Amino acid sequence: MPAICDFTLGNPHEMPLQGVVTAIREWAIPHDKNWFAYKASEPEPQAFIAERLGLELDLAFEPGDIALTAGAFAAIMIAFRLVVDAGDEVIYSEPAWFCYEPMLLAANAVPRKVNLRSPTFDLDLVAVEAAIGPRTRLVIVNTPHNPTGRIYSRASLEALADLLERASARIGHRIFLLSDEPYRQLRFDGHGFTSPAALYPWTLISYSYGKVLLAPGQRLGYLALSPLMPTADRHSLRAVLFSAQMALGWCFPNAVMQYAVPDLDKLSIDQVALTRRRDRFMAALLRAGYSVLVPEGTFYLWSKWTDSDPQRQWNALADRDVFVLPGSVMNSPGYFRISLTASDEMVERALPAFVEVA
Numbered sequence: 540m541p542a543i544c545d546f547t548l549g550n551p552h553e554m555p556l557q558g559v560v561t562a563i564r565e566w567a568i569p570h571d572k573n574w575f576a577y578k579a580s581e582p583e584p585q586a587f588i589a590e591r592l593g594l595e596l597d598l599a600f601e602p603g604d605i606a607l608t609a610g611a612f613a614a615i616m617i618a619f620r621l622v623v624d625a626g627d628e629v630i631y632s633e634p635a636w637f638c639y640e641p642m643l644l645a646a647n648a649v650p651r652k653v654n655l656r657s658p659t660f661d662l663d664l665v666a667v668e669a670a671i672g673p674r675t676r677l678v679i680v681n682t683p684h685n686p687t688g689r690i691y692s693r694a695s696l697e698a699l700a701d702l703l704e705r706a707s708a709r710i711g712h713r714i715f716l717l718s719d720e721p722y723r724q725l726r727f728d729g730h731g732f733t734s735p736a737a738l739y740p741w742t743l744i745s746y747s748y749g750k751v752l753l754a755p756g757q758r759l760g761y762l763a764l765s766p767l768m769p770t771a772d773r774h775s776l777r778a779v780l781f782s783a784q785m786a787l788g789w790c791f792p793n794a795v796m797q798y799a800v801p802d803l804d805k806l807s808i809d810q811v812a813l814t815r816r817r818d819r820f821m822a823a824l825l826r827a828g829y830s831v832l833v834p835e836g837t838f839y840l841w842s843k844w845t846d847s848d849p850q851r852q853w854n855a856l857a858d859r860d861v862f863v864l865p866g867s868v869m870n871s872p873g874y875f876r877i878s879l880t881a882s883d884e885m886v887e888r889a890l891p892a893f894v895e896v897a
């Protein structure tokens with residue numbers, strides 16, 4: 540019996556990249572007695588990432604600006620720990636990755652949600668500005684955006700930077716920006732990318748290798764401080780990085796993953812196959828009557844259900860062994876998300892179900 544077609548999460552449905560296997564195998568062999576000793580942010584991957592990220596974003600990162608983390612999850616939690624005090628408000632736009640809220644609550648922060656501008660899902664800067672109050676400490680921007688696949692334009696991020704600069708002056712303390720960029724490498728159609736870290740000096744970047752390698756179980760990522768941040772502020776954040784990571788549960792990547800950074804950094808999942816699946820899915824869904832947003836990045840498709848009863852449509856797909864992420868988990872009940880990390884075979888098997896259910 541064929542397995543179910545599970546499009547819910549960004550998990551692999553085929554064997555891992557051979558390069559990932561080779562790198563892990565090679566670096567698992569000890570070179571010295573300290574090979575598996577406690578590892579914090581190791582100097583070699585810090586220096587490697589500072590240079591690599593610097594070239595990519597055209598910013599002069601110093602190795603000390605980079606904290607190696609167990610994926611973007613840990614980087615985000617450390618960012619909260621660094622800049623948010625209990626009771627502070629953190630603004631983000633919905634639909635959003637469904638873990639920001641529980642993580643903010645775990646950090647004793649107050650989530651302040653605003654809506655993206657439907658149907659294009661651009662940032663709504665008027666709504667962001669209106670949400671800023673005396674307790675606002677952080678704004679989260681996720682680009683390329685999960686679940687919509689939007690990549691925010693430089694102009695809109697510049698306008699956000701201006702807004703945060705003015706608002707910080709108005710409320711009398713600095714508002715930080717967290718740029719959550721784990722999908723930065725995954726862009727369709729030659730789309731460019733601007734990091735808010737290049738536009739707003741008080742930006743922290745969270746990144747994960749879990750997406751580009753499609754190996755989210757091998758926890759590896761980093762938190763990076765924008766080198767544009769005034770030196771005094773940057774150094775005061777640097778000074779507490781280690782203690783924050785320790786106090787949050789030693790959320791560094793394991794030793795083997797840190798050694799493997801230069802090898803892993805060269806690799807990517809097959810983006811041609813991702814584009815092929817996106818195009819195949821989009822053409823079939825549009826023909827069947829769904830409204831699908833063309834993703835500019837990530838590996839997701841964000842689509843509207845075809846009628847006003849999303850629960851019935853989700854159930855009807857599930858009855859046909861096809862599972863998608865319902866938009867209701869991201870406060871967008873009229874929509875659903877498909878992960879394109881599926882295999883081609885799974886896509887072909889599932890398409891008739893989407894047509895029937897429409």
Ligand SMILES: Cc1ncc(COP(=O)(O)O)c(C=O)c1O
Nearest residue numbers: 610611612636681685719747749
């Ligand atoms: C927007 C966003 N941020 C952070 C993460 C966490 O990534 P990781 O599990 O690789 O740490 C995810 C994973 O789905 C995500 O979609």
